[in-house]
Amino acid sequence: MLPSNISDSMTGGVPLSVDFDSPEDYFIFIFQLLFATTTSLVAGPVVIAILSTRALRLQNRFIFMLNTSICDTLVGFSVFYLGLFDVQEGYPSRNGTFNVLPSLLGINILTFLFAQFDRYFAVCHPFIYSRFITRQFVIGINIYCWVYNAAHLLARNLLPVSKAIQMYALSIVLLQLIVLTKVVMTIKLYVIARVQLERDPPSAERESKKESLRIIIFVVISFLVLWCPSFVNIIIRFVVGGGLTFRNEATNLFAIMARLNAVCTPSVYIWGSPALREAMVRTVWGRVCPRCKTRVGSCHGKADVKQSWK
Numbered sequence: 405m406l407p408s409n410i411s412d413s414m415t416g417g418v419p420l421s422v423d424f425d426s427p428e429d430y431f432i433f434i435f436q437l438l439f440a441t442t443t444s445l446v447a448g449p450v451v452i453a454i455l456s457t458r459a460l461r462l463q464n465r466f467i468f469m470l471n472t473s474i475c476d477t478l479v480g481f482s483v484f485y486l487g488l489f490d491v492q493e494g495y496p497s498r499n500g501t502f503n504v505l506p507s508l509l510g511i512n513i514l515t516f517l518f519a520q521f522d523r524y525f526a527v528c529h530p531f532i533y534s535r536f537i538t539r540q541f542v543i544g545i546n547i548y549c550w551v552y553n554a555a556h557l558l559a560r561n562l563l564p565v566s567k568a569i570q571m572y573a574l575s576i577v578l579l580q581l582i583v584l585t586k587v588v589m590t591i592k593l594y595v596i597a598r599v600q601l602e603r604d605p606p607s608a609e610r611e612s613k614k615e616s617l618r619i620i621i622f623v624v625i626s627f628l629v630l631w632c633p634s635f636v637n638i639i640i641r642f643v644v645g646g647g648l649t650f651r652n653e654a655t656n657l658f659a660i661m662a663r664l665n666a667v668c669t670p671s672v673y674i675w676g677s678p679a680l681r682e683a684m685v686r687t688v689w690g691r692v693c694p695r696c697k698t699r700v701g702s703c704h705g706k707a708d709v710k711q712s713w714k
Contacts, residue, residue: 418499419490421654436487436654439663443480447473447670453683460683464526464542465616468519469673469680471546472623475511476666482508483663486653493653495569502561507553509631509662512669514549516624517582520589523620527596527613573642583628583635590624593617619676626668634658 421436422429450473453460460466482505485491492498493506522542525533556575560568597617637658641647650656674681 421488421490421652432654433488436483439660439667440480440483440487443483443663443666444477446667446674447476447480449684449688450670450673450680451477453680453687456687457683460679462539464522464537464539465519465619466680467539467542467546468515468522471515471549472512472519473670473673475508475515476670479505479508479663479666486659488654491653492651495565495572498652503557506659507557509665510556511549511553512627512665513579513582514552515546516620516627517586517589518545518549519620520586520593520624523593523613523616524589524596527593527617576638576642579635580639583632586624586628590621590628593621597621615676619672622672622676623669626672627665630664630668631662634662 420433422433424430424433451470454466454470454473455461461470482501485501486493486505490499491501493500493503497503522537525537556571560571563571597614637647641649648658650659653659674684
């Protein structure tokens with residue numbers, strides 16, 4: 405166990421999240437450290453790959469991926485503070501960040517919702533989509549997610565605590581409607597992917613639509629599975645007055661599950677998009693490990709030969 409005076413001097417007056425009195429404390433601290441590092445190393449390269457590849461930046465679906473990956477990278481960096489130090493956000497807070505760091509997950513919620521509508525119109529109404537849903541419009545929607553989140557956060561921090569709690573409760577109600585909409589849209593997109601796209605003749609555009617639908621469906625499902633326990637616990641605490649409470653953010657199991665989306669989401673992007681994988685190897689991992697770039701290049705060449713033979 406570290407003496408309290410040494411621990412506080414090392415962390416600028418904010419104590420660490422655990423006391424190192426038991427093996428569980430060491431496990432929690434090491435887990436949070438590995439989690440923060442892994443999230444940054446998974447989501448960060450996705451951001452670099454999309455920003456460095458013009459062919460990806462021109463596609464609307466990758467703009468949504470870029471927005472969520474930026475949030476996920478920031479979530480990874482935030483865990484270095486929320487997970488390693490004694491921090492309690494919410495009402496009341498302790499060594500908190502005025503809910504700035506936890507609010508990053510709210511940006512992803514809105515981005516996923518707009519991305520679902522984007523994929524729906526792209527597949528079901530392609531003529532309307534190509535005419536009205538421009539790249540500038542999609543960029544504006546993603547910027548709106550940040551502006552709305554910042555405005556909501558600023559209002560909660562400027563209002564008195566009683567009013568801020570009421571505003572927070574109102575946002576929970578709105579969040580219920582968003583989650584319900586996301587569930588309905590996920591089912592609808594799944595039906596579209598299974599029925600409508602199978603009727604289309606084989607083409608590169610059809611495969612691109614199938615890929616984007618598959619990615620958004622997996623991303624939203626993982627988001628709902630990991631985030632819903634925290635959502636239910638918050639509702640119970642505000643409505644019933646019960647629910648589970650935790651010592652700090654590092655030991656908050658529900659908050660940890662919600663932040664796991666920051667690893668799952670970019671991982672699904674990498675798994676579901678060969679173009680993104682190739683861009684990551686070329687712009688990030690290929691520079692770190694030239695052998696990886698050589699392998700991907702040879703595999704890509706074989707795929708091209710095989711496709712031309714067909």
